Amino acid sequence: IESRRIEDLPLNGRDPTALAALAPGVTPPAAPLTAAQGGTIPMINGGNTLTSTVTVDGATDVNPRSTQYLLLYTPNVDAVAEFKVQTNSMSAEYGRTNGGVITMVTKSGTNLMHGTLYWFIRNSDVDANDFFSNRAGIALASLKRNQAGLTVGGPAVIPKVYNGRNKTFFFFSFE
Numbered sequence: 001i002e003s004r005r006i007e008d009l010p011l012n013g014r015d016p017t018a019l020a021a022l023a024p025g026v027t028p029p030a031a032p033l034t035a036a037q038g039g040t041i042p043m044i045n046g047g048n049t050l051t052s053t054v055t056v057d058g059a060t061d062v063n064p065r066s067t068q069y070l071l072l073y074t075p076n077v078d079a080v081a082e083f084k085v086q087t088n089s090m091s092a093e094y095g096r097t098n099g100g101v102i103t104m105v106t107k108s109g110t111n112l113m114h115g116t117l118y119w120f121i122r123n124s125d126v127d128a129n130d131f132f133s134n135r136a137g138i139a140l141a142s143l144k145r146n147q148a149g150l151t152v153g154g155p156a157v158i159p160k161v162y163n164g165r166n167k168t169f170f171f172f173s174f175e
Contacts, residue, residue: 001019001022001082001083001084002081002082003080003081003082003107006019006077006080006083007077007078011077013145014076014077014120014147014175015074015077016074016075016076016077016080016083016104017040017041017042017054017071017074017102019083019085020042020044020085020102021042022085023085023087024087025044025045025046025087025088025100026042026043026044026085026087026100027042027043027044028042028043029041029042029043029049040069040070040071041053041054041062041069041071041102042102043099044085044087044099044100044102045087045088045099045100047098047099047100048099049069049099050064050069050099051097051098051099051100052069052097052099052100052101052102053069053094053096053097053099053101053102054071054101054102054103054104055101055102055103055104056073056075056104056105056106057104057105057106061073061104075104075106075173076149076151076173076174076175078116078118078149078151078173078175079106079107079151079171079173080104080105080106080107081105081106081107081108082103082104082105083102083103083104083105084102084103084104085100085101085102085103086100086101086103087100088100106171106173107151107153107171107173108153108169108171109153109154109155109156109169109170109171110153110154110155110169111154111155111165111166111169112154113152113153113154113155114152114153114154115150115151115152115153116150116151117149117150118147118148118149118150119146119147119148119149120145120146120147120148121145121146122143122144122145122146123143123144123145124140124141124142124143124144127140127143128140147175148175149173149174149175150173150174151171151172151173151174152171152172152173153169153170153171153172154169154170155167155168155169155170156168156169156170
């Protein structure tokens with residue numbers, strides 16, 4: 001899944017690992033943790049979360065716990081350039097995995113300065129109650145979610161000292 005679709009698809013909580021549920025054979029965990037809590041790995045091909053792995057820029061991103069693996073780092077959606085789910089017929093580099101592999105590649109800087117600034121607001125004041133809750137007289141539960149962040153990337157330039165164009169780049173993201 002390329003960068004443009006990653007940014008455009010609606011993700012509850014803006015967790016890029018939720019994109020894995022778009023692949024066949026992938027089941028979201030029963031009680032998912034948010035990215036701030038470490039994040040959880042979905043179940044792939046009927047295996048539990050201990051049989052799958054997640055890599056970010058080629059490095060393993062899982063921390064084993066007693067009953068599940070937790071993610072060490074979950075990049076924000078605007079920092080992910082590519083997202084891939086492999087559910088079977090994986091290459092030998094993933095030999096320790098018998099569930100599946102989620103691979104994320106983060107963005108990098110370019111010769112042009114670029115970035116994003118965002119603030120996603122989800123507020124129950126603009127949500128509608130469902131038909132059955134209205135009929136039973138159950139009020140809509142309160143939900144308030146504010147997610148702000150920024151990304152910026154470009155060439156590493158220090159005026160009169162170093163010109164990193166075509167050589168050295170940076171990319172920073174914060175959420």
